[in-house]
Amino acid sequence: MKSKGSLTIGQVAKQAGVGVETIRFYERERIIAEPPRRESGYREYDPEIVKRLHFIKRAQELGFSLKEIVQLLALRVDPRTSCAGVKKRAEAKLEEIERKIQDLKRMQKILKEVTAACVASKPITDCPILHCFDV
Amino acid sequence: MKSKGSLTIGQVAKQAGVGVETIRFYERERIIAEPPRRESGYREYDPEIVKRLHFIKRAQELGFSLKEIVQLLALRVDPRTSCAGVKKRAEAKLEEIERKIQDLKRMQKILKEVTAACVASKPITDCPILHCFDV
DNA sequence: CTTGACCCCGTAGTAGCGTACAGGGTTTAT
């Protein structure tokens, strides 16, 4: 008794490559809309939802949090907004990424220096790595 | 009625630049040892604890988790170990950092391409950034 | 018609790293 176009939550999950629980979680958190239900209470999804979930996954891979993704989706729904709002957010995210890279490079530099100074056979009391932490 | 060498938890916290609650948390999580107590129940710290907390902060800044820091501290206590164990951990951490940097660079590249393609004045429906997510 | 796969809901747990009370007792400075 399933109408032709619609998908169950399990089918959506499989197609989108996420767990069923994840979809219900997104619904609870208002990241996706509540779908209509069958008589039985089963959720009935428009296949478009799969694209929405792909969007979410992709944006996550690019470093956006769910909160930020909600904002991106909201922008998109509002026809008054232009590209500019999205661009601004993407640029802010770029700056954030740049900062993270710089932080990691600083860590890397120190750890490299300190492992280079380390002669593995020395006793632990002379370990330059631990001494570097000890300051 | 305080013996001269020892510090209260608040003094330790101030000197180490962490919160009092953080120190109690570390104690609960067995990251630092339980100190002796006064009659009143107050913790009495050896000033060495401040160094230990600096060690923890420093290692955190270099990307080590508390769990990993516990391991480093354990290594140090064991007089049989040599520098080698520490060096191995530092090198593993270096690899991890390198991987994170590469991941972030990939995100950066895609976001840069896509924001470059974006002409801010276009309507949202044509936004190349959102279309990049839409795949 | 039964069986097994699927779905419902609500609640709770996970990990990492703390932070924030509430409801007390203690120390120290004035």
Add this chain to the structure above:
DNA sequence: ATAAACCCTGTACGCTACTACGGGGTCAAG
């Protein structure tokens, strides 16, 4: 002597993004 500042315990909360569980109802195949 009293008040401010500090300390104690225990519990709960905050964040992110899920994941799991229990106790049910529903659906499709054989």
